[in-house]
Each structure stands twice: as structure tokens, then as C-alpha cells.
Amino acid sequence: MGSVRRAVRIANCSGAVPDPGDLMYNQAKYGPVDVITGDYLAEINLGNDAEAFATGTHEGWIPTAWDGLCQSIELIAEKRIKVVINGGALNPKGLAEKTQRELVQAKGLDLTVAYVHGDDLMYKVHDLLSRDEAGGLPHLDKDNTNVKLEKDTDVFLDHPDTMPIVSANAYLGMRAIKQGLDEGADIIICGRVADASPVIGAAAWWHGWKETDYNELAGALIAGHLIECSSYITGANYAGFFKHDIPELLDLGLPIAEVEANGDCVVTKHEALNGFVNADTVKCQLLYELQGTIYLNSDVKADVKHVRVEDESKDRVRVSGVTGAPPPSTTKLAVFYKGGWQCELLINATGYATKQKYDLQEAQLRRMLKLWGILDKFDVLDFQYIGRPESNPSCQLASTTYLRIFAQATDKDVIAKVLPAWAYNTMQHFAGFHLTRDLRTATPRPFLGFYPAIISQSELEESVNILPRGSSGDTTKQHVVGPPKSTEALQPREDYDSTNAVDLASFGETVMAPLGDIALGRSGDKGANVNCGLFVPAQEDQTGEKWDWLRSIMTKAQMRKMIGRDWKEWYHIERCEMPEMRAVHFVVYGPLGRGVSSSKILDALGKGFAEFIRDVHVPIPRKFLKT
Structure with a gap:
């Protein structure tokens, strides 16, 4: 490989569609970076926009990605910064051509633009479905x-006419991105590449890694995972935020990963921008949306069981200990289909006998729907009691909670009956009934179902396409990349309680207190499932005693107990540990139903789950608690 290059500085500029264009500009302006990457896509984006794009009423790409390029293009050219973003969404070619025409050529800039093609499999998804073999x-x-799996998870397969597929996009890896950078591209517009693929591709290009440099690729995969979610690692969505003053949490700058030649990285940020990076913010993000100790990409498997996260200096955190292995022969295919119709209605109750008030409301609505002969035509009819009133309330709002009535059905006319059925009993309401005056959420609206599939990587026709720079007769140069040369079958995920658990009685007298008094954590969604990682901050556990206690008390049975009335017998829990991080990790299979786009629960992304678990009281050794 020759001499070892310095670490490549890769700056993230987006973690979701709403992240504004000035974040890309800030990453280019406020310090040296080699590459800017951006992750604009959540799973639902492509499904939401697919029909409009197909009919020509949507551009297909992400407007905030275009805004970022508009604001930053001259700085990008001046500083020779590479840009790799998935903001092309459904139409990476369209955004690339618009960037080339309206920014690069119009401004006379010395930049080469490319796009990655091959994630959109709508043209062959029905063929894939028909292959019985x-x-x-x-x-x-x-x-x-x-x-x-949740009831109706694959019901669309039997109803292709009434529940048609609207989008099917495969999660691509880094191979086309690296090829494009090797061919001299300065800006690469991608569609549905995996969230971390731009970072892996940039690091592999910079350091000249081969496809089989699995330890290095795995380190870059985790670096990409750490910075892909915008400010989630610089102070946002952070379980320990309450330890910081509010001004520290405003207008957060975005992260930078300095990826070294061996795949280790240092996570940091521009000094001029607000926010903070420490071992705890990094651990929280590392634990986000995992499925155990093996993190998958179509280029590599990353084993994070023995990952180390250590403060190096102010706003600099070193991440090491990640090992790699050949990728699976498959990749994820996100399929969205027309799931039917849904509505919801929020009803408030104040004060005394709240549960009986909501029981009455539910009985009234169910009675009318049954009388009209449609109660059994709902796929989902759920009554969710949100919050509990304060005892001896200090004000009326402290005594007020709400009932969320959520309904789904394949028949629009069935959903359209919910509001009239409720209105029929409007004046027979419980004592003190009130609600918002805007009832638009109670009218039928279509929803998309989500089906996470797997396909062979050999089904992909993935390429990077280098646009001509404007010379007469030049044509787009296509470089096709094939599937990985080596793959390895997936093994069952690790699933165990501690084999050397410590007797909890040995920690002495206990006090019932929130788990969050000891542990930080984060949770997120993976299709129908919720992950939850909990860890003891190292600086608060010099002896390791708190870690011994956490791993000993947080068994699978304890997690089921803490989930409480939300637990369903058909759910399943997996558990593993990451000892160097002093972390226990759980995956709870099932709570999100058919996934974020059609989940009936309020926390459809699973982001609040860890904070709920941290708020549940457990017997904590008195010596661990501050007096």
C-alpha cells in the first residue's frame, strides 16, 4: 500500500430530510475537511415520494440536499472537498445532472459530478416475488x-391489486462510491445506499483499501454509523443532556470522523461550532439501531463486541477495537406498499376517575361501530391511554391526559365511519370531556406498509456514472461494480444473560430508584423491532462495580418485567454485552408492528423506549446513589 496516509477527515452534513443546507456549508467553512457526507434518507422517504415521482409531480431528490450544494459549491471547489451524499433519493441522476448544469457549469467550477445507480428494483420486484425456488x-x-411477525406483515403479497408495491430499494454498499472517487469524481450523488456507505467509500478511496481489508472497512463502517445521524453525537438525542446548560444544546454543530489507515477513528467537530463530543455521546450513538454485536453492511460485517470508546481530549473521542469479516451475500431491500387507510383522534380527560372516563369513551365508540356492522372490518382499532394525571395536581394541565384512538383498515369507507361513530355520542360524553378543535386527523388518510426483505447481492446492477464536464461529444462514463468477491454466511446473533453474574445481594442495601440514575442509553427502530443499549459511564465507575451490577441485574427476564404492560407474549428478546463499553444491549422483536410507516404505537421510531426503561425503578445499591 506504500506509505501510510494521515487520517481522512470526513464531515457529516445531514442525518434526515429536515437538516438544512447551511449545515453542509458550515462543515465546509469552519475547518479543514477532506470529504463531506450526508445521510438524508430514513426508510420511509422513498416510499412517501415514490408515487409523486412516478407521476412527475416530485423531483425525486431531497430539496435540503440541493440547498446544501447551492450554498456550499464554491467552497467545495475552492477547498477541493469531496462530497458523497444520498440526497439523490429516487432520482440521483436528476440531482447530479442539475448540480452539473446549474452549479458546476454555470459557475465555471473545476468539479466532476457522478451518480450511483442500481438501488431502485421496482422494475424487477414482481419477478423476484414470483420466484418460488x-x-x-x-x-x-x-x-x-x-x-x-406482526399480523398482516406480508398480507400485501396476496393482494397485489389493492395493496400495490410503490417502491423497492436495495441498500447499496461502498463499492460504486469508491470506484467513482478513484475515477476522479468530486461530487457523488447516491440514492438508497446504506447510511454508512459514503463514509466507508470515502475512507477506502483515501487509504487505498482493498475489498478484503475487512478490519479496516469494519472500522470505517462504525465511523459512518457514528456520524450518520447528524447532531446525535454532538449533544442531540443524548440521555445525559440534563447535565448540560441549555445554551450548550442550541444550534449544534455536526460531527467529523477522522478515519485512520487501520480503520480506527477519532470523532470530533469543528471548534467554532456549538455542541460537544465525549465518550458518552459516542457510546449512545454507537448503541443506536444495533441488532447485537454484529453490524452489517453489504461490504463487511463489523464485530463491535470489544469496541473501545475513550476520551482523547476535549471534543475528541477515539474509537478502536472493531474487527471485520466478509459481508453476507445478501442485502436489505426496503419494500413499501399501499397498506390502506388510517385515522386517529385525541380526546382529553381531566382529573378524577380518568380510567373510567376512557373506558366509557371506548365502549361508546365500539358500540356504534358494532351497530353499524363494521367493528370486525378494522385491521387495527386501538385505544391508547397517554400519560397519568398528577396526584393532587398543581394546575389543570398537570391533571390532564389524553386518549389516542388509532384505526387502520384496507377499506376507506370503514375508516370514514370512525368520526361519525364518535360524533353520534358527542353529547353523551364523560365528565369534563374536551379535545382539540381540529379534527382533521380523524378523517381517512392513506398509509404505506413496510416490508424489509433480503435479496442476493448478485441481483443488483450497481454502477457509478461520471457525467461529462461539458466538452462537445463527451458522454457519461459508466463503471459497473459487481457483488462482493467473497461473502460469508450469517451466524445466529449472540443471545445470553451474563454467565458470571454477581450476586445482587453482595452490593448491599438497595433503594428503589430509576435505572437512569446509574445508566445512560439509546434506542431506535429496526423494522418491526426496537433495540436498546444501556451503559454505565466509565468516569462514574472507576472500580467497575456499577458495571458488574448493571450486567447482573439487566437480564432478559428483568427487561421483560420493566416493559410491563406493554409486553406481549409473542415478542422475543435477545441480549448481549459489550464489556469494554460497559454496555448491555437488547433487541425486542415485535413492538413496532409492520414498521414505522404503519406502526400503531405513538413511539413508532422506538426513540423513546430507552428513556422509558431508564425511568423504571429498580433496586439500586444505596452506595451507588448520590446522597
Whole structure:
């Protein structure tokens, strides 16, 4: 490989569609960076925009990504910064051509623009479904025999006319990105590449890694995972935020990963921008949306069981200990389909006998729907009691909670009956009934169902396409990349309680207190499932005693107990540990139903789950608590 290059400085500029264009500009302006990457896509983006794009009423790409390029293009050219973003969404070619025409050529800039093609499989998804010998499109969790899927998870397969597929996008890896950078591209517009793929591709290009440099690629995969979510690592969505003053949490700058030649990285940020990076913010983000100790990408498997996260200096955190292995032969295919219709209605109750008030409201609505002969036509009719009133309330709002009535059905006319059925009993309401005056959420609106499938990487026709720079006769140069040369079958995920648990009685007298008094954590969604990672901050556990206690008390049975009334017998829990991080990690299979776009629960992204678990009281050794 020759001499070892310095670490490549890769700056993230987005973690979701709303992140504004000035974040890209800030990353280019406020300090040296070699590459800017951006992750604009959540799973639902492509499905939401697919129909409008197909009919020509949507550009297909992400407006905030275009805004970022407009604001930053001259700085990018001046500083020779490479840009790799997935803001092309459904139309990476369109955004690339617009960037080339309206920014690069119009301004006379010395930049080469490219786009990655091959994630959109709508043209062949029905063919894939019809292949009986391949089992059609198997669900992501098909090989986990302990997992039961939500009712109607694959119902769309039997109703292609009434529940048609609207988008099918494969999660691409880094191979086309690296090829494009090797060919001299300065700006690469991607569609549905995996969230960390731009970072892996940039690091592999910079350091000249081969496809089989699995330890290095795995380190870059985790670096990409750490910075992909915008400010989630610089102070946002941070369980320990309450330890900081509010001004520290405003107008947060975005992160930078300095990826070294061996794949280790240092996470940091521009000094001029607000926010903070420390070992705890990094651990929280590392634990986000995992499925155990093996993190998958179509280029590499990353083993994070023994990952180390250590403060190096102010706003600089070193991440090491990640090892790699060949990738699986498959990749994820996000399929969205027309799921039917849904509505919801929020009803408030104040004060005395709240539960009985909500029981009455539910009985009234169910009675009318039954009288009208449609109660059994709902796929979902759920009554969710949100909050609990304060005892001896200090004000009326402290005594007020709400009931969320949520309904789904394939028939629009069925959903349209919910509001009239409720209105029929409007004046027979419980004592003190009130609600918002805006009832638009109670009218039918379409929703998309989500089906996470897996497909063979050999089904992909992935390429990077280098646009001509404007010379007469030049044409787009296409470079096709094939599937990985080496793959390795997936093994069952690690799932165990501690084999050397410490007797909890040995920690002495206990006090019932929130788990969050000891542990930080984060949770997120993976299809129908919620992950939750909990850890003891190292600086608060010099002896390791708190870690011994956490791993000993937080068993799978304890997690089920803490989930409380939300637990369903068909759910399944997996548990593993990351000892160097002093972390226990859980995956709870099932709570999100058919996934974020059609989940009936309020926390459809699973982001609040860890904070709920941290708020549950457990017997904590008195000596661990501040007096």
C-alpha cells in the first residue's frame, strides 16, 4: 500500500430530510475537511415520494440536499472537498445532472459530478416475488426461528391489486462510491445506499483499501454509523443532556470522523461550532439501531463486541477495537406498499376517575361501530391511554391526559365511519370531556406498509456514472461494480444473560430508584423491532462495580418485567454485552408492528423506549446513589 496516509477527515452534513443546507456549508467553512457526507434518507422517504415521482409531480431528490450544494459549491471547489451524499433519493441522476448544469457549469467550477445507480428494483420486484425456488422475497427476520411477525406483515403479497408495491430499494454498499472517487469524481450523488456507505467509500478511496481489508472497512463502517445521524453525537438525542446548560444544546454543530489507515477513528467537530463530543455521546450513538454485536453492511460485517470508546481530549473521542469479516451475500431491500387507510383522534380527560372516563369513551365508540356492522372490518382499532394525571395536581394541565384512538383498515369507507361513530355520542360524553378543535386527523388518510426483505447481492446492477464536464461529444462514463468477491454466511446473533453474574445481594442495601440514575442509553427502530443499549459511564465507575451490577441485574427476564404492560407474549428478546463499553444491549422483536410507516404505537421510531426503561425503578445499591 506504500506509505501510510494521515487520517481522512470526513464531515457529516445531514442525518434526515429536515437538516438544512447551511449545515453542509458550515462543515465546509469552519475547518479543514477532506470529504463531506450526508445521510438524508430514513426508510420511509422513498416510499412517501415514490408515487409523486412516478407521476412527475416530485423531483425525486431531497430539496435540503440541493440547498446544501447551492450554498456550499464554491467552497467545495475552492477547498477541493469531496462530497458523497444520498440526497439523490429516487432520482440521483436528476440531482447530479442539475448540480452539473446549474452549479458546476454555470459557475465555471473545476468539479466532476457522478451518480450511483442500481438501488431502485421496482422494475424487477414482481419477478423476484414470483420466484418460488428462491422463496420469493424472504423477510429480514426469516431465519430467526424465535421471531414471530406482526399480523398482516406480508398480507400485501396476496393482494397485489389493492395493496400495490410503490417502491423497492436495495441498500447499496461502498463499492460504486469508491470506484467513482478513484475515477476522479468530486461530487457523488447516491440514492438508497446504506447510511454508512459514503463514509466507508470515502475512507477506502483515501487509504487505498482493498475489498478484503475487512478490519479496516469494519472500522470505517462504525465511523459512518457514528456520524450518520447528524447532531446525535454532538449533544442531540443524548440521555445525559440534563447535565448540560441549555445554551450548550442550541444550534449544534455536526460531527467529523477522522478515519485512520487501520480503520480506527477519532470523532470530533469543528471548534467554532456549538455542541460537544465525549465518550458518552459516542457510546449512545454507537448503541443506536444495533441488532447485537454484529453490524452489517453489504461490504463487511463489523464485530463491535470489544469496541473501545475513550476520551482523547476535549471534543475528541477515539474509537478502536472493531474487527471485520466478509459481508453476507445478501442485502436489505426496503419494500413499501399501499397498506390502506388510517385515522386517529385525541380526546382529553381531566382529573378524577380518568380510567373510567376512557373506558366509557371506548365502549361508546365500539358500540356504534358494532351497530353499524363494521367493528370486525378494522385491521387495527386501538385505544391508547397517554400519560397519568398528577396526584393532587398543581394546575389543570398537570391533571390532564389524553386518549389516542388509532384505526387502520384496507377499506376507506370503514375508516370514514370512525368520526361519525364518535360524533353520534358527542353529547353523551364523560365528565369534563374536551379535545382539540381540529379534527382533521380523524378523517381517512392513506398509509404505506413496510416490508424489509433480503435479496442476493448478485441481483443488483450497481454502477457509478461520471457525467461529462461539458466538452462537445463527451458522454457519461459508466463503471459497473459487481457483488462482493467473497461473502460469508450469517451466524445466529449472540443471545445470553451474563454467565458470571454477581450476586445482587453482595452490593448491599438497595433503594428503589430509576435505572437512569446509574445508566445512560439509546434506542431506535429496526423494522418491526426496537433495540436498546444501556451503559454505565466509565468516569462514574472507576472500580467497575456499577458495571458488574448493571450486567447482573439487566437480564432478559428483568427487561421483560420493566416493559410491563406493554409486553406481549409473542415478542422475543435477545441480549448481549459489550464489556469494554460497559454496555448491555437488547433487541425486542415485535413492538413496532409492520414498521414505522404503519406502526400503531405513538413511539413508532422506538426513540423513546430507552428513556422509558431508564425511568423504571429498580433496586439500586444505596452506595451507588448520590446522597
